[in-house]
Amino acid sequence: MSKIRVSLRKAIIASGLKNGMTVSFHHHLRNGDFVINMVMSEIEDLGISDIRIAASSFFPIHGSLVRHIKTGTITAIDCNYMSGPLAEAVTNGMLQKPVMFRTHGGRPRAIMDGSLKIDVAFIASPSSDDMGNLNGASGPSSCGSLGYAMPDALMAGKVIAITDNLVAYPNGPVSIDETNVDHVVVVDSIGDPSGIVSGTTQVTRDPVGHVIARHAADVIEASGLLKDGISFQTGAGGASLATAHYLREKMVSGGIKGSFGMGGITAFFVDMLEDGLFEKLIDVQCFDLDAVRSIRENPNHIEVSASQYANPSAKSCSVESLDVVVLGATEIDTDFNVNVLTDSSGNIMGGSGGHSDTAQGAKLTIIVANLLRARLPIVVDRVTTKVTPGETVDVLVTERGIAVNPARVDLMKSLKEKGLPVVDIVELKEMAEKMAGKPRKVSFTDRVIGFVEYRNGEIIDKVYQPAKE
Amino acid sequence: MGTNLLFVPGNNPAMVQNAGILGADTVIFDLEDAVAGNEKDAARTLLKNALESMEYEGCETSVRINAMDTTHWEKDLRTVAVAGIDGLVIPKAERGEDIKAISEILDSITEAEDIFLIPLVESALGVENVYEIAASSKRIRGIFFGAEDYTADIGAVRTKGGEEIFWARGRIVNGAAAAGVEAIDTPFTDVEDIEGLKKDTIFAKALGFDGKASISPRHCGFIREIFYPQDEEIRYAIRVMDTVKEAEKSGKGVASMDGKMIDKPIVLRALKVLRAAGIKEDFRYE
Structure with missing residues (x-):
C-alpha cells in the first residue's frame, strides 16, 4: 500500500472535499509558500465553492486568494495573522463573512475542542516518505519546525501531505507521523525557502531603537528575572531584537545562563544556544535558515506543536513557563490594551500571532515601541482594535520613557529604585501629542469585517470596515 | 557641556526630533559637512522650528554653523542664535579675531549671555593659534579638535593609532587649559569599532581632554563611561x-x-x- 496520489487533484477528490467545507494550512513557509495558492487554484478548477480557508497565517504571496474570493470559491477565512493583498481585500469588504482572527494558542484550542472543525488539512511538507511521515527540517524547501500543522494533522477529517522531497520509508526524524496522514502528493516545489525569513537577523542601526532596547533590557534586569534559568522570547527585528542584543550582553557580563529561548526562532537565538547562553530553544516556527539548520542538527533545539506552545486549554503549555517576552505594538492605549491587527487608519495589517498568548503566559510582558510612528503617536486613548488585553501587559518602553501598568506596583517600585525613567502612560500620550498633534479620528462603517477571538475563545473585539475618505 | 558631544545631521527630521534622547550631554546639530549646499536653507529652517518647538530635556543643544569662508555662516548664526540654543560650534577656527566677531554679533542679536561658543580647531594655523582662539571671548566654553581636516592640512595620513595628531592634541589641551576652557577631542570615526573607540577615548582622557565628540549615538555611552570620574x-x-x-x-x-x-x-x-x-x-x- 502506498498513500502516494498521482496528482493534487486526485488527492483532493480522494479526500471527499465538498462545497461548504473547511480546509486548513500552516504558514511555516511564510512568504515563500507555494502550497496555499496551488491547492486553492485546484479546488476552484474542480468547481468546489463556499470554502472556509483556515490557515495559521497569510502573507503577501497569498494575494491570488483575492481572485478565489471574487469567484465564490472562498467565502470564509480563519487565521491568526494576515498581511498583503488579502488583508487589503478584507479591509475593503470583499469577503461577505467576517474573518475569525485567533491567536497562535487559540487556534489549536479551537481545533482540539471542535469549534474550528477542519475537513481537509493540506500540509506543506519539506520532507515525506510514501506513507506520510513528515518533517520540515530537510529537503530543498526546508522550513524547520512544523509546529503549527500538528493540531491540524491530529484533528482534521482528512490529511493531505504535499512534498517536493519524497524520501525512502521510513522518514526520520518525524514531526508528523503516518498515523495521521491519508494522502501524499509530490509536486515540483512547495516553496521558496528564502521567503521564510521574517524580520531581520541584524540588530537595528536605528539609534532610537537602541535607546528603547537598552531601556527594555534594564527593565528586565530591574524586574529581578535576570538570573540563572531565565527564559525569554522576543520578536525578530527592530527594537525587539536589539533588546535581545542588550540582554545577551547583560547575561554574558553577569555569567548568567538561561533555561530556554522560545518563539519564532532566529539566528540570534541560535547563536545564544550555541554560545551556551540558553540550555534549550523551544521552536514552534523558524524565522530564518540558520534556525532551520539548528533544529536539524542540535538536539537542544526542540520542535513543539502550536498546542504545546500556547494552547490555553492544554494541561500545560510552554508560554506558561516563560519569564520574559518582548513584543511590539501598532497602538497601545492608556489601559495598556495593545493593537497589532489594524493600523491607525483601520486597515488590517497583521494579527495576534503569539502576541496575546505570550503576554498572558509570561511573568513579565514588555511592549517596545517608538512613541511616534510615521509622525503618529503610538499611545492612544483607545486602541482601534483590542488584540492583547491591557491586564496582561506589564510595561511599555519607549524612547522617551517607561510606563508601568499601575497593577504592577512591585515592578513600578523596583524600576524607580533603579533610576529608570518611569512615567505615567498618560504623560507619554500627551508628550507624543505635543510633538505630533492629536491625530484625526478615523471613521468606520457599521460593517463587521473581523472578529478578534482571544486565546480562550472569547470574542474581545470586532474589526469594522473603515469608511471611504 | 559634559563629556560627550554628539553630531546630528541638521537636515534629518527624525534625528533632529529624537536628538535629545540619544544619550549625549551636548547635541551638535550640524549645518556644515552633513548638509549639501542646496539643502542649507531647508536644514536651517528645520532646525529653527525644531529648536523653537521641541523640548530637549537633559541635554544641551548646539549648532555647528557653516565656516566663515562661506556665504552661509552669518545666516546660520542669526537664525539659530535666537531660536533657543545653548551654544554654537564654529568650524575652521583659525584666528581669535574671527571668534571675537561672532561673539560681538551674538551680543548684538540676543540678550542670552550664556550662549557658549566652541571653536573647532582643524587646521595647522588653528592649532598654532589655539591659545589666542581659546582666550578670544568670554563665551568660549571649550576648544574642539577636528583631526580629519587637520591631518589633511598637514599632509599626514589619518590612522586609528593617531600618531599623526599626537602633537596637535597636546597643544589643544595646553592652549585650552591656559585659557581656562575645556578641551574636546576629535570623534572616533569608525562607528563599528567599539574597542578602538574605547582605546582612543582612554588615551584622550590621559592626555588631558575633558570630553570627546562622536558621530554615532552608539559611542555616547562608552565616552561618558570612560570620562566619568571614580x-x-x-x-x-x-x-x-x-x-x-x-x-x-x-x-x-x-x-x-x-x-x-x-x-x-x-x-x-x-x-x-x-x-x-x-x-x-x-x-x-x-
Whole structure:
C-alpha cells in the first residue's frame, strides 16, 4: 500500500472535499509558500465553492486568494495573522463573512475542542516518505519546525501531505507521523525557502531603537528575572531584537545562563544556544535558515506543536513557563490594551500571532515601541482594535520613557529604585501629542469585517470596515 | 557641556526630533559637512522650528554653523542664535579675531549671555593659534579638535593609532587649559569599532581632554563611561569645593583640608571632576 496520489487533484477528490467545507494550512513557509495558492487554484478548477480557508497565517504571496474570493470559491477565512493583498481585500469588504482572527494558542484550542472543525488539512511538507511521515527540517524547501500543522494533522477529517522531497520509508526524524496522514502528493516545489525569513537577523542601526532596547533590557534586569534559568522570547527585528542584543550582553557580563529561548526562532537565538547562553530553544516556527539548520542538527533545539506552545486549554503549555517576552505594538492605549491587527487608519495589517498568548503566559510582558510612528503617536486613548488585553501587559518602553501598568506596583517600585525613567502612560500620550498633534479620528462603517477571538475563545473585539475618505 | 558631544545631521527630521534622547550631554546639530549646499536653507529652517518647538530635556543643544569662508555662516548664526540654543560650534577656527566677531554679533542679536561658543580647531594655523582662539571671548566654553581636516592640512595620513595628531592634541589641551576652557577631542570615526573607540577615548582622557565628540549615538555611552570620574574622585572633589566655599564665606584667605593647603590647581581639578560627573558647581575664580 502506498498513500502516494498521482496528482493534487486526485488527492483532493480522494479526500471527499465538498462545497461548504473547511480546509486548513500552516504558514511555516511564510512568504515563500507555494502550497496555499496551488491547492486553492485546484479546488476552484474542480468547481468546489463556499470554502472556509483556515490557515495559521497569510502573507503577501497569498494575494491570488483575492481572485478565489471574487469567484465564490472562498467565502470564509480563519487565521491568526494576515498581511498583503488579502488583508487589503478584507479591509475593503470583499469577503461577505467576517474573518475569525485567533491567536497562535487559540487556534489549536479551537481545533482540539471542535469549534474550528477542519475537513481537509493540506500540509506543506519539506520532507515525506510514501506513507506520510513528515518533517520540515530537510529537503530543498526546508522550513524547520512544523509546529503549527500538528493540531491540524491530529484533528482534521482528512490529511493531505504535499512534498517536493519524497524520501525512502521510513522518514526520520518525524514531526508528523503516518498515523495521521491519508494522502501524499509530490509536486515540483512547495516553496521558496528564502521567503521564510521574517524580520531581520541584524540588530537595528536605528539609534532610537537602541535607546528603547537598552531601556527594555534594564527593565528586565530591574524586574529581578535576570538570573540563572531565565527564559525569554522576543520578536525578530527592530527594537525587539536589539533588546535581545542588550540582554545577551547583560547575561554574558553577569555569567548568567538561561533555561530556554522560545518563539519564532532566529539566528540570534541560535547563536545564544550555541554560545551556551540558553540550555534549550523551544521552536514552534523558524524565522530564518540558520534556525532551520539548528533544529536539524542540535538536539537542544526542540520542535513543539502550536498546542504545546500556547494552547490555553492544554494541561500545560510552554508560554506558561516563560519569564520574559518582548513584543511590539501598532497602538497601545492608556489601559495598556495593545493593537497589532489594524493600523491607525483601520486597515488590517497583521494579527495576534503569539502576541496575546505570550503576554498572558509570561511573568513579565514588555511592549517596545517608538512613541511616534510615521509622525503618529503610538499611545492612544483607545486602541482601534483590542488584540492583547491591557491586564496582561506589564510595561511599555519607549524612547522617551517607561510606563508601568499601575497593577504592577512591585515592578513600578523596583524600576524607580533603579533610576529608570518611569512615567505615567498618560504623560507619554500627551508628550507624543505635543510633538505630533492629536491625530484625526478615523471613521468606520457599521460593517463587521473581523472578529478578534482571544486565546480562550472569547470574542474581545470586532474589526469594522473603515469608511471611504 | 559634559563629556560627550554628539553630531546630528541638521537636515534629518527624525534625528533632529529624537536628538535629545540619544544619550549625549551636548547635541551638535550640524549645518556644515552633513548638509549639501542646496539643502542649507531647508536644514536651517528645520532646525529653527525644531529648536523653537521641541523640548530637549537633559541635554544641551548646539549648532555647528557653516565656516566663515562661506556665504552661509552669518545666516546660520542669526537664525539659530535666537531660536533657543545653548551654544554654537564654529568650524575652521583659525584666528581669535574671527571668534571675537561672532561673539560681538551674538551680543548684538540676543540678550542670552550664556550662549557658549566652541571653536573647532582643524587646521595647522588653528592649532598654532589655539591659545589666542581659546582666550578670544568670554563665551568660549571649550576648544574642539577636528583631526580629519587637520591631518589633511598637514599632509599626514589619518590612522586609528593617531600618531599623526599626537602633537596637535597636546597643544589643544595646553592652549585650552591656559585659557581656562575645556578641551574636546576629535570623534572616533569608525562607528563599528567599539574597542578602538574605547582605546582612543582612554588615551584622550590621559592626555588631558575633558570630553570627546562622536558621530554615532552608539559611542555616547562608552565616552561618558570612560570620562566619568571614580566615586572617590567625586567625593573628594565635593569636599574640596565645600572647604573652599566655607573658607571664602568665613573670610579665610587660605583653605586647607586634611592638613594640606587647597591651592588653585586642586580647585580646578575638583571642578573638572564635578563637570565630568554632571554635577553643577557655580564656583568661579575671579
